[in-house]
Amino acid sequence: MTAIVSHPVLHVLGLRKEFTIRARGHAGILTAVDGVDLSIAPGETVALVGESGSGKSTVARCLTRLIEPTAGSVQLDGRTLGGLGWKDMSRAYKDLQMVFQDPNSSLNPRMRIRDIIEEPMRLHLQLSAAARRERAEELIREVGLDPMHLDRYPRELSGGQRQRIGIARALAIDPKVIILDEPTSSLDVSVRGQILELLQRIQRERNVAYLFITHDLQVVRKIADRVLVMYLGLVVEEGTTEAVFSAPTHPYTRALLSAAPVAEYGAVKERFVLSGEIPSPVDLPRGCRLAGRCPLVQPQCRERQPPLLLVPQPVAAQPPATPGVLQQHVAACPPAIAAIEDNPALTAIPPTNRL
Ligand SMILES: Nc1ncnc2c1ncn2[C@@H]1O[C@H](COP(=O)(O)OP(=O)(O)OP(=O)(O)O)[C@@H](O)[C@H]1O
Ligand code: SF4
Ligand SMILES: [Mg+2]
Numbered sequence: 001m002t003a004i005v006s007h008p009v010l011h012v013l014g015l016r017k018e019f020t021i022r023a024r025g026h027a028g029i030l031t032a033v034d035g036v037d038l039s040i041a042p043g044e045t046v047a048l049v050g051e052s053g054s055g056k057s058t059v060a061r062c063l064t065r066l067i068e069p070t071a072g073s074v075q076l077d078g079r080t081l082g083g084l085g086w087k088d089m090s091r092a093y094k095d096l097q098m099v100f101q102d103p104n105s106s107l108n109p110r111m112r113i114r115d116i117i118e119e120p121m122r123l124h125l126q127l128s129a130a131a132r133r134e135r136a137e138e139l140i141r142e143v144g145l146d147p148m149h150l151d152r153y154p155r156e157l158s159g160g161q162r163q164r165i166g167i168a169r170a171l172a173i174d175p176k177v178i179i180l181d182e183p184t185s186s187l188d189v190s191v192r193g194q195i196l197e198l199l200q201r202i203q204r205e206r207n208v209a210y211l212f213i214t215h216d217l218q219v220v221r222k223i224a225d226r227v228l229v230m231y232l233g234l235v236v237e238e239g240t241t242e243a244v245f246s247a248p249t250h251p252y253t254r255a256l257l258s259a260a261p262v263a264e265y266g267a268v269k270e271r272f273v274l275s276g277e278i279p280s281p282v283d284l285p286r287g288c289r290l291a292g293r294c295p296l297v298q299p300q301c302r303e304r305q306p307p308l309l310l311v312p313q314p315v316a317a318q319p320p321a322t323p324g325v326l327q328q329h330v331a332a333c334p335p336a337i338a339a340i341e342d343n344p345a346l347t348a349i350p351p352t353n354r355l
Contacts, residue, residue: 004326005039009176009209012038015072017058028282032058034233041324043207047220050230056213060179064098094124097170101182103162107154114150124173139168160191181213217260225322229253232289239329249311249331251294306332
């Protein structure tokens with residue numbers, strides 16, 4: 001179950017990625033992404049958070065077909081991807097661009113900035129050389145740089161300037177969705193805020209949707225409409241940023257927020273600590289993947305993987321809806337949800353009003 005988006009620009013169902021790995025001479029299957037559903041509305045920002053190794057970048061790489069997913073369906077602006085011929089595929093992928101964590105390695109050091117920005121236009125748009133040139137100048141201004149930078153090489157720019165070029169390149173063919181994988185984490189703290197503001201301005205002006213991957217919960221709070229929390233290849237909680245930050249429900253989310261600095265946390269600061277080792281993605285436990293680390297574990301948790309269930313909401317705390325998105329706060333932890341239902345301080349919305 002995921003949020004219901006009336007006209008999603010990106011709609012992903014059951015995305016799965018397994019890697020075949022060899023360890024100590026034996027082949028094994030590593031499940032990096034284990035059936036992820038997500039929908040994004042036009043102009044919406046959805047954050048994907050979770051510890052290192054939870055599968056966030058693998059989701060991004062599958063969606064942009066840098067790697068081939070093992071299973072799942074992806075619809076981009078109503079078109080089902082996969083099974084398309086090269087030409088249709090290339091046309092479809094024009095609408096989905098990616099900005100990487102490290103602009104040093106994602107920009108070709110041997111190309112001038114002008115050629116880096118013009119390259120996707122050459123591949124996807126039928127433009128004359130003069131029109132491409134003019135568009136590159138517009139784009140570089142749009143990301144806050146002077147057109148004189150077009151004749152430079154990536155090494156002649158600062159990290160923040162290089163990330164602006166990464167964004168200009170992603171915008172060059174006017175995509176509907178941009179996947180940003182930790183776009184600010186390699187940058188100086190002073191530059192991060194500027195890049196986030198730039199991304200927000202671009203979104204307002206172009207109505208582009210973002211799938212924003214980050215470890216930084218402060219960034220999530222600042223820019224995301226909704227948030228998906230991943231643990232070992234699964235989404236364990238999803239909701240509006242407001243709902244997830246003010247009433248984190250899954251013990252994994254509670255631990256993530258508890259470990260974050262106080263200013264990032266919307267409600268009462270609690271100390272919620274997980275103990276024990278993260279299971280190997282090559283040998284995942286049968287039931288809840290957090291069972292070995294969870295202070296609230298119960299015997300039934302080890303029997304089967306809990307599904308995502310609706311979290312009862314206090315009636316007064318209904319978050320404002322993003323247009324076209326029927327908000328749902330869901331978490332894959334029946335004991336935590338039962339504890340809310342048993343709490344008389346919270347009035348659960350009748351089930352008929354939840355969907
Ligand atoms: N090419 C690959 N071959 C084998 N295993 C891989 C490959 N790429 C990723 N993995 C594994 O898949 C799992 C998910 O990795 P992924 O990079 O998606 O995590 P992540 O959530 O992006 O982590 P981080 O926050 O550190 O970037 C990890 O266990 C990782 O080791
Ligand atoms: S289902 Fe059980 S083990 Fe898993 S997070 Fe909830 S309480 Fe903990
Ligand atoms: Mg990653």
